[in-house]
Amino acid sequence: MSGFRIARGGLIDRSANLNFKFDGKSFTGHQGDTLASALIANGVHLMGRSFKYHRPRGVISAGASEPNALVELREGARREANTRATIVELYDGLTAQSQNRWPSLENDFLAINSLASSIFVAGFYYKTFMWPKSFWEKIYEPLIRKAAGLGTASKEADPDTYEKAYAHCDLLVIGSGPSGLMAARTAARSGARVILADEGSALGGSLLFENEEIDGTTGSTFAQAVISELASMPNVTLMPRTTIFGWFDGNIFGGLERVNDHVAVPPPFEPRQRYWRVHAKRAVLAAGAEERPLVFGGNDVPGVMLASAMRHYANRYGAAAGKSISVFTNNASAQRTAVDLQAHGINIAAVVDTRKNGKIINVKGGKSVKSVSLADGSHFECDAVAMSGGWSPIVNLMCHRGAKPIWNETIAAFTPPDMGSQFTAIGSASGKMLLSECLRGGIAAGTFKGKTPPTPKCRDEAFAIQPFWWVKESTGKAFIDYQNDATAKDLPLANREGYGHVELAKRYTTTGMATDQGKLGNVNAIAILAEAAGKSISEMGTTTFRPMYTPVSFGAFAGPFTGHHFQPVRKTPLHEWCVEQGAVFVETGLWMRSSWFPKAGEDWLTSASREVKATRANVGLCDVSTLGKIDIQGKDAGTFLDKIYCNTFSTLSIGKARYGLMLREDGVVFDDGTTSRLADDHYLMTTTTANAARVMSHIEFCHQALWPEMDVQYVSVTEQWAQMAIAGPKSRATLQKIVDSFTLNDETTPYLVAKDITILGGLTARLFRISFSGEHAYELAVPADHGNMVARAIMQAGQEFGIVPYGVEALSIMRIEKGHVAGGELNGTTTAGDLGLGKMMSTKKDFIGRMMATREGMVDAARQCVVGIKPVDKTMKIRSGGHLLNQNDKPSMANDQGYICSVAWSPMLNMWLGLALLSNGRARHGEVVKVFDGLRGHHYLGEICDPVHFDPKNERLHA
Amino acid sequence: MLIPCPHCGTRPVEEFTFLGDATVIRPTSLEPSSMDDWMDYVYLRDNPRGNYAEYVQHSGGCRAWLVVTRNTGTHEVHSAVAAKAMKAKP
């Protein structure tokens, strides 16, 4: 409890007090604070427990790389796990909970793990919890998850909204420190369209907290002037609170804008977050560099912090990490921390520099720092430790497309690969450690044409580093990866056990995993692993950098496409009529189809059975508008269809319809439907509902890529027509009442006729005499806008005959009664022969799938083909999915004879019926097989029969 | 990834549907002896690292089938030509 608020200075508004709660306790901070800075100012260092050992942990960094201070932010439906206290902007009423502790942060029961830590070495989970296998799923994993697990998600629906947006620019500048600001200003002044994005709440990058002098003024004043100028320019878009998280093909960048994460509840009509896709002609990476921790005993005790983070908190937020501080470094930059903190009146207990052979061996303290002990035997009392292990350019984005960063000996860090002029790195992101280099590099990157403008004058602080990776004398635990509790000793262990490759070591030790993806620890890990393996760091190389740079919420990816807006809803032109008739709808793809039309008290089966009986006895009306309809015209339309279908359409008479079967090029059935010839050069194709879009695309491909010389045009007219099936013995009498001036009979409208007519006194319509139900039936198509009106007229006309509306369920029952194949049988594995349609395949022409359909395996007599099936016990219910076996065989893959594809309760035959695929099935009608339904524990005998269960001679069709 | 549709201009990849290898040519023979050619046409594909010509449909745009040549290593798109125009050339 040693942090405090410095009396003066910083970029916070001390007049604005903000109240917030952390683990139920109330605190006060100021406008401009982060949750982390406010907690430090309130003397709170303990912010979490570590993942594996449940060690007390405090904040390490002041930014996006934070591995320790992960909190559950907000409550209820807005609760968000694993948010970094270092980037959470403080607002009045904020509530946050620490994670990984039980029952409380101060008294963590599972810290016992830490005492047992000799067994918690790398690969522990793999070694210990592997046997017996079933224990893993049921016992070990849930237990480990409960003990360790990061934050927990809210199980309530997210009440906030998210947006997606696109942006285009000449120059995208990622990062708004000195280099980024110069690049943006230079480009903007020359008229280029510039986007300047920065993950921070305020623009300015390191100028917000480093004491710099540029053009005779302070760094932050200089930054403010540049930002004001940029804000006034119409060709510049400033995007604070926006993390560019990924670089993708075509110089496209993904960005996440935290629009309203800094308030308790987003204002009305505003999203919480916005997902950006930025198309940049050029981009510059000015993301800066990340300071590395040093690896020494107790480097995770709360109060041990990155040196730059410590001065960041002091200079920007007026939050001091302690009253007396030890500094431990291997490079020149940490000197700034000592100087700045001293200027704030804070005592510097010791500056320990490895370049002068100084080493901190251990930090003493449990929940806060008490003292440090040095290699030379000396001890210093202090309440915080600032450490600096050097600087790593933030190369991530430039490596997102597969390139690897390059090791630079001089600065002891990986620098970005050369990715050409479309994306370049500047400033410390490119390994330039002097302010003047940053300013100059920014100006050069922003110069599109003409002379490079002059660089502002500034004071440089020399940078020098002598790599130092691990204080081996340490007796306490020395952590490499705080979030995963990986210690320095784990890496040589991984190497000894054969996991010395950098990618293997990552998985074996878990170094570099989880929400921070090793932003702080990876370079230390690579260096220690390289040493253990006897390789250079350059030879060892890095693991793969992948998007996202920092975690992106699922809400942002989903954007507005959630719930009702997840996908569009397609309603048929007859939807209104269906609603009037009391339809229950079913989603079929995007379509809402009328499933059944219950009367009071009816369940679906009662309703569908009644609809079937009424249709077969009298007449029924069904909405079949969802079937795909493709209008095909042109001199070669017939020849083209001959290529698409396995049967012939060029010979079809004008005014007639024909059932057509399409194969894929591999010989398997693709789709079926009725296609009519309306004129010499004009056909109308229908497809199944499910395949409408696929068939359209297939037709486009066949014409454009295979036979472009053919004179044929095609367009989908699915949505232009409302289509109704009128089926049953009274269908002709019903239709007769609405058609204009002609008598319906077998001469004017024979089976399979397709003709343009008018109805109801001049309305356009197309009449087809086709049947899916097996009844004497018609389909009538009218322009979509007339659909509801015509359906009502048909209902009125049919009233005297007892007409009923029927839905997809009744349709499905009738097609199974009739043995007509549909989705269950056209399942992407069946050939025309399997479906009993082998004779449809023409031998006189080329068509898609012809040659492949002749292969040995495609015509094998043992293939499973469509048969009918019914239970031997006629009172029994059968269900699809059951496998068919010879009566005396045991269930096994080798004995499998086929399976049931479709079933229905037949109200006409008063029993359950099905269609099945059965090996050599056509020769097995009458055979009794065993049905094995292991999923439902249901086994019974079934009788194989002809697929046409009802009206086998098709007498009703022609009645 | 951006694809320069010859009809619609440069558009994002989400508007397109990829089918696959555009270098295979559908055999014309229906003789059983041509079965090997058909097997190659239907099933045999190269999987090159480098330039690759693919059939791609601008399904969310003009619906034209294109032959798009891209580098499978870098995803750089070199050209996008209407399949129709491609086929017209010998």
Ligand SMILES: [Zn+2]
């Ligand atoms: Zn297009």
